[in-house]
Structures are given as C-alpha cells and as structure tokens.
Amino acid sequence: MTKRSLFASFLLLSSALVSPAALAQTAEPDPAPAETPPADPADDGAADEEVDVSIPGGADAEIVVTGRFTPNVVRATPEVVSVLSSADIARTGEGDISGALQRVTGLSVAGGGFVYVRGLGDRYSLALLNGSPLPSPEPLKRVVPLDIFPTNVIDSTLVQKSYSVNFPGEFGGGVINLTTKAIPRETFLTFSGGIGWDSETTNELGYTYYGSDTDWTGFDDGTRDVPPLLKAAFASGKPILEGADFSLADLKAIQMELVNSETSLLQQNNHIPVNWSAGITGGTTIQLPDGELGIIATAGISNKWRTRDTLQQTSLETDLSGEPQTNFNRVVTDNRIVVNGLLGFGLELGDHKFRWTNLYIRDTLKQARLGLGTNRNQSDRDIMQQDTAWYERQLINSQLVAEFDFDRIQLDLRGGYANSQREAPYERSFTYVRTNLPTDIDPVGDKFVNDLTGGRGSASISFSDLNEDLWSGGVDLSYELAPRITATVGYAYSDTHRTSVRRDFLFRAQNLPIEVQQLRPDYLLSDASIQLYDIRLLETSAQDGAAAFDANLTTHAGYAQLQAEVVPGVNINAGVRYEDAKQTVVPVDLFNTGSSVFVPTDLDNAYWLPAVTLTWEMAPDMQLRLNGSKTIARPQFRELVAQVYLDPESNRLYRGNPSLTDSELWNAELRYEWYFDRDQRFTVAGFYKSIDNPIEAYTSASDNQVSTSYANAPKATLYGAEFEVQKYFPLDTLSDAPFWQSRRLVLIGNYTYTQSDIQVGEDDVTFVNGVERPADIFFFDGSPLTGQSDHLVNFQIGLEDQDRLSQQTLMLTYASPRVTSRGPSGQPDLKEKPGIQLDFVARQGINLLNKEIELKFEARNLTGRKYEELQTSGDNKIYFNRYKLGRTFSLSASIKF
16 A cells, blocks of 8 residues: 555545445345256246246247256257356356356456457457347447346346357357346345455545535436536537637636536545445236236346556557656546346246346446656656546346247247447546756746646546447247258348547646646636636547547348258258448537548448358267358447547557458357266367458557557467366265255366467558558567467366255456557557456355345455556566456345245
8 A cells, every 4th residue: 555655645635535335235046047956045936947048049049957857958059058047147156247257168358347258359249138239338349348237137148159140240259148037936025235345445545536425326416417508518519619609708607617626626535435235126927817927127236446556657669678658656446336227027928928128227437546657758757647537337228029939930029229328527637747856946846736738737627428229120930840950030130329429628727826736626727716817728629520420330131040950969050141231430520620531431241141050969968069150240339430538447548440341250160068967067179260350459659648549450360179067076975964965066167278360461451540551560470369368267166055055166267368459669569467366155045034045255356366467578567557456355145035
C-alpha cells in the first residue's frame, strides 16, 4: 500500500466516503444432471436426469437421460461438444457464466468476460441465448461479454467446437449457447444472500466519488442526466463552439449546468466496503387438461468492489532501452453493480413445447482513478491525473420458441428481440502538473497546479451513448426419412442495428491566477470561477464523422443437413449453409458539414459453408469423430470506424480501421472418446485451422499517447491438441464409518496445447484507412495470433457426497502468456501473463426446520497471482499494465421454501 499512501498526500481532497454494506446473492442450485449424480437440496423435483439445451434445429435440442445405460450426454450429440449443466456450474461456485466456462477444455477468459476458444480471440467465438443471437453493450465488441450473465439465470451451457450448419457461419473457434431456466417440476421459492472480502480492496485504501444517492443500486437518481441547455445544444446539429451559433454567454451557461461536484470530486476511502449480493428465485407448474404451464422468475443484485494498484508504462525505443517514455502509478477503484431479472413461461401440450423467455441485465461500473507519473516530453515534471466515470451496460431480451413434434416430423419456430445499451455520462478527467523547479523560478514549482491551458494542466468531460437493436427469427423442419436417418432444412434471419455517439469537451482558460490554479476540481470549475476568469467550453468531438457512427448487419441464411447411421456404428452429420450478409458502418455527420474524411464500410458477401462430422463407434464404450468445415469471422462494428475510444478495463485508447474485411477459416478435427464408466471419460483430440485474412490488433505509439488499431494479416494457421479426463473413485472402502460410505473422489482435468503463426510474404499488403500498406510493417512472419496461449490447464479435485449436497472442490487454472497486440514501430509484441489461479469452493446442504439450506464458501486466487501485460526485449521490460489480483473470500447461503 506504499504507493497508495503516497497518492493520499497528493490527493486534491482527503475526505472519506464509505458506502453501506448489505447482504447478498448466491445462484439457485438446480437439479443434478446425468453427469453429476449427487443429490442437491435445491433440486426442483425433476424425475429424470435432464439437460435442456435450446439450439437451432431442435432435433437435438433436449437430451434426457433416464436409464443407467443410456449414452452419456456429451457422447450422444452428433458434434464435438462440452456441456456445463447447472450442477457443473454450481460446483465451480462462479457468480457469472464466464468464470464457469474457463473450466471447459480449450477455453480461457480474457478481461471483461470474453471467451477465447482454442487460442482464438473472442471475435472467433459465437454467443447465443436459447439458440438466438445476442447484441453487445460493448463499444469495442460485437460479441457479448459473458460476465454479465449471472449463473442464477442460466440452466445449462453448451460449447460446440465442431461446426454444424444449423449454427450461424460466424463460428471460427466455437459456439457458446446459454440456455435459461425453463419449466420447474415443482413449486419452489429460494432466497439467497452473501458477503465477500478482497485482500487488495476490502477495508483498504481506494478512491471513489459520491455520484448520486442511488449509485449502490446501479441506477443513477438523475444527477448524471444531460442538463437541458447541453441537451438542446446537442440537438442543434452544430459543434458547441463560440461563433458556431453559440455566444460566450451561451457557453458559460452550459458550463455552469455542468458544475457537478458529485461527479468531479475524488475522495479517499481508507475502508472500501465488503462485497455483497442478494437474490430470489421462484417457480411453479400449473397442470392443464392437456399439459402443463411452468412459470419461473428470478431477480438478483450484486455489489462488488475492486481496487488495482497499477503500473503503466510506454516506450518509443525499438529495444525498449532507457527510461520509459511515460511512467505512471495509478490506483483504480471499481464499484460494479449487476442487477438481473428473468421471467420465463413454458407450456407443454402433449409432445409440443412452447417457451417465452424475458431477460433483463444491467451491469454498472462506477470507476475512480488517481495517477501520478512522468512523461519524458515534459522533462522533470510530475503529472497527476484524476478520472471519474460511470458506465451503464444494459441488456433486454425477449424470445419465443415453439417446438412441434408430429411423430416423424418436427417443426421448430423461434423469434426474438434484444436491445443493448451503454451510456457513459460525465466522464471527467483532470490533469495537474508540478514542475519541481526552484521557487525563485516558479513560485509554485513544489505544488500541483492546473492552469487549464493544456500545457500545465487540463480538464475535460465526455458524454457517450450506444444503442443496439437485434431482431432475429428462424424456422427448422426435420423429417425422419427412415429409422436413424433424419433430414433437416432451415432458415435464419437476423438484423442488428447499432448507433454510437461520443461528445468530448475541454475547459480552457488563459492567465488564471496562481491561487485559482491550485484549487481542487470542483472549485476550479465552479460557477464563480467560470464567470470571473473567463473559463470557456470547447467541443473537441471530431467534426469529420468520427464522433458518431451508424452500423448495421443483416444476414439471411438457409441450410440443409442430414444426420444418418450409414452402417451400424457409423454416423454422419453433413450439411451445407448458404449465408448472405450485408454489413455497413457509416460515420454520422453530426454537424452537417456535408462530408467526412472517413470512407464508409460496406461489406456485402455471401458464402457456401459446408460441414461434415463422421462418428465411428469403435467399441461399445469408444468412438472416433472426424470433422471438417468452413466458417467465417466478420470484423466487429467498432473496429470499422476511426473513432478513438478509451477502454476503462485496460486504460488504453482504441481506433478502428474501415478497410477491414471478412476472415475465412477451414477447420479440421480428429477426436477419440473413451467412456469407460458411467459419467467418466477420457478424450483426446487434434485440430487444425487455416485462416485467410485474420484480423489482428496492432499498437501505434506517438510522443503523447499509445493506441491500438486493427488490420488484416495475409494468412495464419493454428493447430493443437486437447486432452480431457473425468474420473470418480468411491471412498466407501477406506473406512466403515458412515461418513465415507456415500462419498467419492472427483478428478476432472484437461489440457490444451496450441500453436499458431502468421504468414507474411515480401509482397503481401494490407489496407489501413483505405491506404495500401506493406503487411510486414504491421506483422512479423511466424508471430503467434493474438490471444493464443501455448498451454491451457484446468484441474479439479474434490470430495462429494452422492446422497446429499456436500462438495469440497479445489480448482487450478493456468494459461501461458499470450499476445494481446502487435508491438508498435518494430517493437516486441505486447503479451499478457494470465498465470496460475487456485480456487477452493465448498457447498454444504443442511435441513433446518424442514427447510433446505445451502451454505457455500469460496476462496479465490489463493496463489495471489499478479496481472501483467508487458513488452520484453532482452532484459528490458515495459509494463503496459501490472497490478496485484486480490485473494477473495466469500460466504453465502440460500434457503428454499
């Protein structure tokens, strides 16, 4: 805490603000499926061991295991899949689905909940909810971050790594299909709550700001609403500049509406509160004359704090030698509040099923940053930067699914609407400078001052807004041509429309008195200062079309698929998909200038995407799978517009490239599976991918800033192998004591080895902002793809009771270093070191006063690993981001009525 204590002495205001703490969440456990026999006190009463998976082409939508000798769930599917049931998710103890997914073979999770499949970045994975696509609330992504999905709303998760044509063509590494909770088998009501402790955050020093009275809920009370005069100025279609239809008096009036100490006054908090969460889940089933109607609802809130004591550096030297160009120690305190709700209706009429699912998720991040550092361009000056921000991400999703079963004919219909939003009002930044000159040269050389000129201090404010609507629908028709031969045809449609606007402003002054320059931010920009010292508001939003953009992606797809047993023991699943997509990203002319320096992106492509999987049952408990397919990966919206954006997670600037094109992938896999006992298996697989025009991130450095952009590399290949084993050992032979009679040892482990390389020839070119450039300027021949770790290891060892809920699980996760971006100007690549994480989770069910209670204890990151993103050249190192990850401990309980 030395650096934090040092920052405290430079803090503009040393006042404490401690938020109230309360109780909280745990996911409502669900019935144990076929893979996890131990009874769970939260079992909803299902008679069969069932895993419900909603996917396009509903012939395989639900897998029900009713007898001991029925094939394993993973084995029974026609493709290479991993299935996380609700009980599997509960064993990990994770609060969101991305945390549970990192236990799956070949999967790792990067910052912000983005899943990497087999070393391919998040752009190569596809996320679906109940078989329908999802919009993203992230400005930098079209892929939805999975950490916004609490585990209490998810019933199961399917990860399919081999492509089949019933899925969308954007399937580079795999598809992750989340299935929400469906019809309960009995009426139940569960309340849950918990508290948590972070060794780097809880009761330690951090920084925050007041905001509004209701910030703890994740909802602002109106404090951050855009004020009336500024809202009218936004609607005027003019840049907010003096002389552009705005007088000095107008600008001063707008500024005075922005005087808002609640969002600008950083405060020291020596006792950051505990984490907490709370939830409620209930469901019932109503019997009907010809079927049953199930209703399920859940609501939850979690409030978590995280403080990072970061080191952030940059260098302009090719070999990273000498002093860093910039060198900052920055303390970042995040208060993240997630509110979620689900309301689902399920109707079963004979063999026909209908589902209407409504999901709401709001993920709010309240962030405060205080940094102290140097920039070699400013000699021996010390620079102090203070930032406050509020990021609201929201997802609303409504889906209707109908599954008709007419003996040999099955008809599936689905439709959905989803809306995601991201608002970031009042992003404030203040820079104070201390020259360290003798007082006879600079009277305030030993003090931090802000003269609002840009040379010796600055102040800025930004407002940004993103809205994305996604309509989707589809129909699938399956016909059983003969026993064990089924043909399916289908059609899918999706339309995604995103609008994004960002307005940036600077506060500028000339000849501020020295006494005023030393004022804290809320006094510096007070009504009195604005009026007395002629402080002016200057809009710096790009007037060339980069301040706002409008994006759209419309796809139409049709497919035909045949699943058949060719000869006894040999099955084939083959098909072809035709997918037509039109993707546009158009800069919005906010200021009616009539032109833009940025060329709109207009991609209009159609693809034939074949896929075939051959499964040979070599023996009653062994099978061999061979898969081949073609898939694609499209550039994401934000990557296609040259609008600068600051990512609050990495504190890095990003800028798009309108010249990006689609990537095409050829995929192959050979997989051996041995199911040597009930729910126990050993699998080994080899995979290979050839990628044309892969999209890679690269970094650019200038005297003042470092930014990340994107370009198409000429070609890349990726190959590797996976190993997985799941084994149970009964412990009743250890002792005659009743404790051991129903217990068993659980061993689950997987390892993934991956290699990749980018291929760049002397004559290869790439396009950046419409200009043809030699590809070897941006990429080194033989470099690995961004996001690819050579080694991924997951291991679980635990004890569990087969008759009642009692589980104790130790989990180890390791990912070797991976490239996050190409290095700037011939420098080494940027790499992050995810490292080793060791977690322990214990779940215990008890019966108290005839009520089922689950107690859960979690201990995370027991090794106390650090996060490091750095460049290395020999012994020289530059840390783009380095901080400790705290050890976290939490205790939660749920009671079922």
